[in-house]
Amino acid sequence: MSLTLSTQNxxxxxxxxxxxxxxxxxxxxxxxxxxxKKTTVEEASKFTNYNFREYFKERANDLFDEFISKNxxxxxxxxxxxxxxxxxxxxxxxxxxxxxxxxxxxxxKEN
Amino acid sequence: MLSISKIAIKKSPLSLSSYFSNxxxxxxxxxxxxxFQATSPTDPRxxxxxxxxxxxxxxxxxxxxxxxxxxxxGGVEEARAHVSDLIHADPKEIIFTSGAxxxxxxxxxxxxxxxxxxxxxxxxxxxxxxxxxxxxxxxxSKGFDVTYLPVQRNGIVDLGELKKAIRPDTGLVSIMxxxxxxxxxxxxxxxxxxxxxxxxxxxxxxxxxxxxLPLDVNDMxxxxxxxxxxxxxxxxxxxxxxxxRRPRVRLLxxxxxxxxxxxxxxxxxxxxxxxxxxxxxxxxxxEMQRDNKRIKKLADKxxxxxxxxxxxxxxxxxxxxxxxxxxxxxxxxxxGESLLMNLKDFALSSGSACTSASLEPSYVLRALGVxxxxxxxxxxxxxxRFTTEQEIDFFIETLVTSVERxxxxxxxxxxxxxxxxxxxxxxxxx
Numbered sequence: 001m002s003l004t005l006s007t008q009n010x011x012x013x014x015x016x017x018x019x020x021x022x023x024x025x026x027x028x029x030x031x032x033x034x035x036x037k038k039t040t041v042e043e044a045s046k047f048t049n050y051n052f053r054e055y056f057k058e059r060a061n062d063l064f065d066e067f068i069s070k071n072x073x074x075x076x077x078x079x080x081x082x083x084x085x086x087x088x089x090x091x092x093x094x095x096x097x098x099x100x101x102x103x104x105x106x107x108x109k110e111n
Numbered sequence: 112m113l114s115i116s117k118i119a120i121k122k123s124p125l126s127l128s129s130y131f132s133n134x135x136x137x138x139x140x141x142x143x144x145x146x147f148q149a150t151s152p153t154d155p156r157x158x159x160x161x162x163x164x165x166x167x168x169x170x171x172x173x174x175x176x177x178x179x180x181x182x183x184x185g186g187v188e189e190a191r192a193h194v195s196d197l198i199h200a201d202p203k204e205i206i207f208t209s210g211a212x213x214x215x216x217x218x219x220x221x222x223x224x225x226x227x228x229x230x231x232x233x234x235x236x237x238x239x240x241x242x243x244x245x246x247x248x249x250x251x252s253k254g255f256d257v258t259y260l261p262v263q264r265n266g267i268v269d270l271g272e273l274k275k276a277i278r279p280d281t282g283l284v285s286i287m288x289x290x291x292x293x294x295x296x297x298x299x300x301x302x303x304x305x306x307x308x309x310x311x312x313x314x315x316x317x318x319x320x321x322x323x324l325p326l327d328v329n330d331m332x333x334x335x336x337x338x339x340x341x342x343x344x345x346x347x348x349x350x351x352x353x354x355x356r357r358p359r360v361r362l363l364x365x366x367x368x369x370x371x372x373x374x375x376x377x378x379x380x381x382x383x384x385x386x387x388x389x390x391x392x393x394x395x396x397x398e399m400q401r402d403n404k405r406i407k408k409l410a411d412k413x414x415x416x417x418x419x420x421x422x423x424x425x426x427x428x429x430x431x432x433x434x435x436x437x438x439x440x441x442x443x444x445x446x447g448e449s450l451l452m453n454l455k456d457f458a459l460s461s462g463s464a465c466t467s468a469s470l471e472p473s474y475v476l477r478a479l480g481v482x483x484x485x486x487x488x489x490x491x492x493x494x495x496r497f498t499t500e501q502e503i504d505f506f507i508e509t510l511v512t513s514v515e516r517x518x519x520x521x522x523x524x525x526x527x528x529x530x531x532x533x534x535x536x537x538x539x540x541x
Contacts (some may be wrong), residue, residue, distance in 0.1 A: 047155075049496060051144070051152070051498075052497065054499045054501075055499075067125075088156070090218070091155065091159045094159055095155035095156075095159055105138065105140055106140060106141065107142075107143055108140045108142060108143060108456040109142070109143060
């Protein structure tokens with residue numbers, strides 16, 4: 001595990017989020033939703049706590065799969081869903097970082 | 112910038128924490144958490160919402176003259192709205208307290224002290240939380256009468272008994288929503304109707320139910336409700352009390368001070384943890400259905416597989432009318448404390464956290480009429496939002512082997528297998 005708090009990394013933290021926000025004002029495509037899903041699951045996999053890691057991964061997969069399968073045509077609802085998941089992604093990123101600052105032992109089963 | 116030596120970086124995370132804190136971890140590995148009725152881990156989303164209020168937005172919510180106070184007040188009012196939204200109440204009806212224990216104390220003592228001397232009788236049940244029972248005991252010492260309603264074998268209050276216990280001078284009925292030891296769900300709507308028709312105030316301790324099962328204070332005619340923050344993945348040290356405004360519930364405050372929270376609970380509001388409670392309530396509203404579906408699936412798997420693999424297992428409390436995340440199982444011929452020691456890879460409880468220090472069987476199980484040998488060997492398994500299927504499988508596997516091993520060592524089990532009738536044995540030597 002490497003805990004890097006260099007300025008370069010904090011910049012890329014912001015940059016990744018702004019890349020995802022780029023197409024915010026045009027129609028949100030299924031491809032973008034899939035990209036956001038992939039990014040969320042990747043970030044959630046970085047949780048040091050076993051329970052949080054598994055929960056947020058499963059939740060991201062469930063929420064995105066359910067929404068994508070609905071084939072929602074209302075653009076407002078799609079945008080609302082995208083915005084909500086984006087703000088949750090930022091929360092996950094911050095909390096992953098905090099978890100790494102206070103490391104604890106692993107759980108029995110994950111060892 | 113952190114200046115960490117190269118040697119520290121190459122070592123494991125464990126040594127990095129000891130570099131900062133100089134304290135060695137007490138245990139090598141963490142046990143899997145199965146005690147969600149005692150408390151629950153704070154959801155990362157809740158912590159994220161709380162942190163700004165501990166770092167920059169640190170003002171006193173009652174400071175009316177500057178932005179620091181306005182910011183904190185804004186956070187508190189948003190939290191109030193989230194909490195009230197979950198129970199279909201008005202935000203003005205929510206009073207923030209230090210937890211469900213304080214809420215229960217304010218509700219019971221406050222209402223009865225106000226109604227004294229016109230109303231002198233309180234009705235509660237035998238399976239209430241310790242804080243409710245102790246508050247009632249204190250009222251008894253001050254000259255009030257308290258009826259402790261018995262419960263049926265399945266843990267649910269008998270409505271006929273409740274109707275019979277009502278007197279002209281009954282001021283308050285206090286029945287909890289979901290029991291913390293056995294998980295049974297009481298018929299709140301029916302009890303609310305009985306209380307409303309008799310013009311009696313109805314208080315319910317919903318610490319284990321709030322945010323987990325649907326609640327509607329108007330539909331269930333609830334006048335007072337206790338809420339706990341740390342049971343719904345919020346921070347510890349915060350709770351709330353719902354106090355109905357129409358028709359108005361009047362009570363005498365326990366804590367004197369600056370008149371905050373409608374004069375019912377004076378004291379500076381702990382804005383960071385209140386914001387945490389609000390966020391936990393908001394998340395609970397969105398996730399209730401999904402969490403319940405997952406937890407029911409895990410609980411059903413746990414109960415069915417355990418009962419299939421080992422005989423003489425009893426589920427305490429009603430099978431259907433319950434919160435599925437609280438599973439209380441009794442194993443005949445396997446002592447509870449020894450079973451807990453065999454299951455050291457799991458964080459479990461054999462009774463409620465408040466009574467786990469004593470060796471007596473739980474008063475809740477005794478009220479259900481569970482025989483002593485089953486009461487001593489009961490395990491309370493709590494499932495929650497963060498429990499995984501992998502943990503459940505690991506738990507079932509370890510539980511089955513532990514129970515089988517304990518039964519192998521038990522001479523009473525050998526006698527049972529031989530067909531000995533225990534009721535006919537004279538245990539004492541004359």
